[in-house]
Amino acid sequence: MTAWKSIQDHLGDRHYIGPCVKGFKSLRYNALPPLPAAPYSRTPVTLHPQFIAGAKATMVALPGIVSWGLITGVAMVGAGLTPFAAFAMSLLVYAGASQLAAMQLMSAGAPLLLIILAGLVINLRFMLFSLSISPYFRRLTALRRALYSYLLSDNGYAVSIHNLASHADDPDRHQYFFGSVAAVWVGWQIGTLLGIVLGASVPSGWSLEFTIILTFIALVIPHIKDKASVAAAITAGMVGLATAGLPFRLGLIISAAAAIGAGMLVERPKSQGRA
Amino acid sequence: MDTLTVWALIFGLTLTSFCSRGAFISLLSNFTPPAPLQRALRLVPVAIFVSLVVPELLLVGGQLQFSPANAKLCAGLAAIAVAWRTRNTLLTLLAGMAVLHLVRTLNS
Numbered sequence: 001m002t003a004w005k006s007i008q009d010h011l012g013d014r015h016y017i018g019p020c021v022k023g024f025k026s027l028r029y030n031a032l033p034p035l036p037a038a039p040y041s042r043t044p045v046t047l048h049p050q051f052i053a054g055a056k057a058t059m060v061a062l063p064g065i066v067s068w069g070l071i072t073g074v075a076m077v078g079a080g081l082t083p084f085a086a087f088a089m090s091l092l093v094y095a096g097a098s099q100l101a102a103m104q105l106m107s108a109g110a111p112l113l114l115i116i117l118a119g120l121v122i123n124l125r126f127m128l129f130s131l132s133i134s135p136y137f138r139r140l141t142a143l144r145r146a147l148y149s150y151l152l153s154d155n156g157y158a159v160s161i162h163n164l165a166s167h168a169d170d171p172d173r174h175q176y177f178f179g180s181v182a183a184v185w186v187g188w189q190i191g192t193l194l195g196i197v198l199g200a201s202v203p204s205g206w207s208l209e210f211t212i213i214l215t216f217i218a219l220v221i222p223h224i225k226d227k228a229s230v231a232a233a234i235t236a237g238m239v240g241l242a243t244a245g246l247p248f249r250l251g252l253i254i255s256a257a258a259a260i261g262a263g264m265l266v267e268r269p270k271s272q273g274r275a
Numbered sequence: 276m277d278t279l280t281v282w283a284l285i286f287g288l289t290l291t292s293f294c295s296r297g298a299f300i301s302l303l304s305n306f307t308p309p310a311p312l313q314r315a316l317r318l319v320p321v322a323i324f325v326s327l328v329v330p331e332l333l334l335v336g337g338q339l340q341f342s343p344a345n346a347k348l349c350a351g352l353a354a355i356a357v358a359w360r361t362r363n364t365l366l367t368l369l370a371g372m373a374v375l376h377l378v379r380t381l382n383s
Contacts, residue, residue: 060364085281092289102288112280116287123295125323131308132316134299145304149297161320210347210375211368213331214354218367220324221358232318236325244330245337252326259322260315267314 047179050172054160054179060218061155064211065184066191071209072096073195079103083196090192094150094185097249098122121248125256129157136164137174148177153188155212156181158219232263344382350375 069090076086076099093099098119105115129152137145160177167173224233236259243251299306308316332351333339343349354371361367 057364060368063368081281085278085285089285089288092285093292095288095292098288098292102284106284112284112287115284116291119288120291120295123292126292126295127298128316128319128323130296130299131306132319134304134306135308137300138304142301142304145301146297149301150293152296152300158320158324165317207372207375210350211372213328213347213351214368214371215364216324216328217351217354217371218358218364220321220328221355222362223321229318229321232321233325236322237329240326240329241333241339244334251330252323255326256319256322259326260318263318263322264311264315 048172048175050175051179051182054163054176054181055183056179057163057176058155058159058180058183061159061212061215062183062187064209064215065155065187066194067206067209068096068212069188069191070195070198072099073192073197074199075100075103075195076192077196077199079107086196087193090189093119094153094188095119095123095126096188101248118248121250121253124253125154126152128256129154133157133161133164133177136168136177139171140174144174148174148181151178151181151185153181153184155215156184158216162219162222228263228267231266232259235259235262343378346375346378346382349378 073086073090076089077083081089081103089099101118101122102115105118110118130149133152137148140148156177159180163176164173220233223229236255239255239258240251243254245251246254294302328351332348333341333345335345335347340348350371353374354367357363357370358367
């Protein structure tokens, strides 16, 4: 809106001839043909209210995200990466768990392809998030979808999936997700930078990284509300415990798959009865 | 590891990272999951986050530790109770961290 107003002002001044008399001032606008309606009502610079709401909802998770980034930064430098390569990795890969695993494997002398394969397996959960959240982004441009793909994170997904699902008819609701994942991104990069610069001189006694687990608890409890989700939660807990020893976080995928299967089994008789 | 291998690693991980996140947002964006799959997807948050949380709370160094001495377990239970009653993320975090440090202090 403001951009079009300024164009109008600009044109108005060029077309304005004559002395500047108070009463004449309105004429210079009237002499112009009406401008076409602005194609977008917002300039891209202003932040959407939903963006701000999403970012605000993510603030409580930031201490955990910053500490998790910090740990990753320390690990990358500790494994022998130069500060530049470490920060490039943080910007490009932007996946804490797979970065940490890669550093462990690299220090252990694992071959390159195995490390990349491990990263793929650890990131498999993002495919599930991607599938789960993609219906809400279908109408967006390819560029914006690429940006959202890059920014997708556990915390951002957890904070916004409930909001997106309960306002599926609102075309601007993706801004809530954008605000949330942008806040996570900023917190993560700050944490990583601190970790790279400070190295291992940070007190680990505070256990701030544990707040990530607490955030997940706070976010998952509202989702446990019917038989199917209770069955999924119990199965996820038990299978998760049983498979925790498996390498490359494979246990996470196995237990998530088992939990979804259990939830579907519990849900099935009811929906068949209706059909 | 030499510089070239490090950059190859960073490039490879970037590819796996983007392709897994963008799989359905960017790459296969026109894929509409069939109805049963959509019901399954609604269970994704519970399935993944419970799978992440439970081993973190119950396993200490790979061993199951189901006792009051397990500070993370106590903190997690307190957090679950607060989250259940209040639905407030900040209160959940504060309660969990308070119990974690309280139990650690009591045990030391």
